[in-house]
Amino acid sequence: MxxxxxxxxxxxxxxxxxxxxxxxxxxxxxxxxxxxxxxxxxxxxxxxxxxxxxxxxxxxxxxxxxxxxxxxxxxxxxxxxxxxxxxxxxxxxxxxxxxxxxxxxxxxxxxxxxxxxxxxxxxxxxxxxxxxxxxxxxWIERVLKHPKEIRDIYKEVSGSIKPDDWYPFQVICEKCGKVGTTKVTGMNGDKVTYSCEPNMVKWAQGCGHKGEVNPYDGRGKLPxxxxxxxxxxxxxxxxxxxxxxxxxxxxxxxxxxxxxxxxxxxxxxxxxxxxxxLIEGAKMSSSKGRGSSSKEIADLLPPELLRFLMIKIPPKRPIDFNPEGTTIPVLFDQYDQAADQFFMDQKTFPDLERLFHYAQLSEKEPKKHYLPRFSRVMFFLQMPHLDAKKEVSALKGEDLTKEDIAEVNLRVDYGKKWLADYAPEQFKFEIQKELPKVVLTDTQKKFLSDIAKLMTEDLKGEELHGKIHEIRKSSTLEPRQAFEAIYLVLLGKNSGPQAGWFLEALDKEFVMKRFNEASQL
Ligand SMILES: [Zn+2]
Structure with a gap:
């Protein structure tokens, strides 16, 4: 349960x-x-x-x-x-x-x-x-009638020994306005006597005033x-x-x-x-007083996701959160899985369904809508000329509803912040307008020119991905060397998004021209 x-x-x-x-x-x-x-x-x-x-x-x-x-x-x-x-x-x-x-x-x-x-x-x-x-x-009156019993409880439960003249109350000094520096010294009818101590605590200095007040109506506080x-x-x-x-x-x-x-x-x-x-990660240093406040974490995640993050782990287990690395894309994926369970007729994981239920901001039943995978949205976001809504609509295979559009916009907004501040290199890329300075082996050049030929066929992402793998297998290239060639000439770095979908989403003429140019280096 x-x-x-x-x-x-x-x-x-x-x-x-x-x-x-x-x-x-x-x-x-x-x-x-x-x-x-x-x-x-x-x-x-x-x-x-x-x-x-x-x-x-x-x-x-x-x-x-x-x-x-x-x-x-x-x-x-x-x-x-x-x-x-x-x-x-x-x-x-x-x-x-x-x-x-x-x-x-x-x-x-x-x-x-x-x-x-x-x-x-x-x-x-x-x-x-x-x-x-x-x-x-x-209640204050009752507490002040039993200082000894309270001292005994402290001693029995925690072993902490309070002196016999310790009273469970601190007056707000009438002279300097401090409450952290005062000590009740005795009771006098319905009043307490107190002194404001210069050296009682390290973090504040009392003014030395001695007085007598009625301890009620906000004149002091209990420990x-x-x-x-x-x-x-x-x-x-x-x-x-x-x-x-x-x-x-x-x-x-x-x-x-x-x-x-x-x-x-x-x-x-x-x-x-x-x-x-617990907040982890180099960017989250709290010693600078930045990075781990509620507001700062809330700015990183859509409200449902923050709520989801807080609820998915039972109270008895710590939550370790490091916004760097793949944490945020994984959190989105987990949220989407919970949504699937929620909207499914046959629940295979009832706890996930309950988790999704409690993660909703409103106690009203949420409306089913399309949840585009966060990593895909991040891909669309970084591709020039791609419109995330159009691409998500193609993934869905239908026009987007009002709720779908709101979801895409939300993921785009938070995704932009994530890409700017926390996304690891593997998720980030930028298409290079000119062929970057690269050194390729002859086998890598041949591989690129074969893909350029393949691009003349009108292949969809998955098919294209399969064919690229076939070409690679028929060559002597290790997978890493092969895909590195693709990313180096397009992105100027040695890793990038999944090749088939990546190339499909780019302008064909552009890819052919770039791969041919690189193969003739
Ligand atoms: Zn004082």
């Missing part, structure tokens, strides 16, 4: 009488959002879809976490300008672009545009709103593992998966689960642990 269906059925089996489910995910908006964070959004999004398709009501919340402190400076930011904000809650840091309300909104909106482009529309909530509106007040449990309870979350890093034994999920059950008296949500999305 396809993994999405398996999880959705399992959720329902464990909650047979529940009609409505709350699903939640979040991202701390500390900078450009890495593609890895999209994996969680997609997993939650299609589980929401699968539950809806099973007749359940679902609310999918995605939180812009804008209340965490700024604890690192991305390399693409003006370091001088931003270092003063280190330690402040992200929603109080100015946006790199003044059109956005704050730093977190700027990166959040860019990520949200990607989320929407692949067909998900979660309800956006903001950590700052929830804190400031007092949504977590009653992550406690906060996570409060977030579940505050919204009544039923389902929330999380990355591998949170799901190690004794890790943050284990701690949050125990706080949820034992301190907040609520059941923790159904967990879907998922592996990383």
């Amino acid at each position: 396809f993994w999405t269906d398996e999880i959705a059925d399992d959720i329902i089996a464990k909650n047979p009488n529940q009609k409505k489910f709350i699903i939640r995910d979040e991202k701390t908006l500390s900078g450009r959002v890495h593609i890895g964070s999209l994996r969680g959004v997609v997993i939650h999004g299609i589980i929401a879809q699968a539950l809806r398709e099973r007749g359940k009501e679902v609310e999918y919340y995605f939180e812009f976490n804008d209340f965490d402190p700024m604890d690192g400076l991305p390399v693409y930011l003006d370091q001088e300008k931003y270092k003063q904000y280190m330690g402040q809650p992200l929603y109080t840091v100015p946006s790199p672009d003044p059109k956005y309300k704050n730093y977190a909104e700027y990166f959040g909106e860019e990520f949200l545009a990607v989320i929407k482009s692949i067909g998900f529309d979660p309800k956006i909530i903001r950590a700052s709103d929830l804190y400031l509106k007092g949504k977590y007040n009653k 992550w593992k406690v906060e996570w449990a409060v977030k579940w309870c505050g919204l009544g979350v039923n389902i929330e998966g999380s990355g591998k890093d949170h799901n190690t034994s004794g890790g943050s999920h284990d701690i949050s689960e125990r706080i949820c059950r034992e301190i907040l008296d609520m059941p923790p949500p159904y967990n879907i642990p998922y592996e990383f999305f």
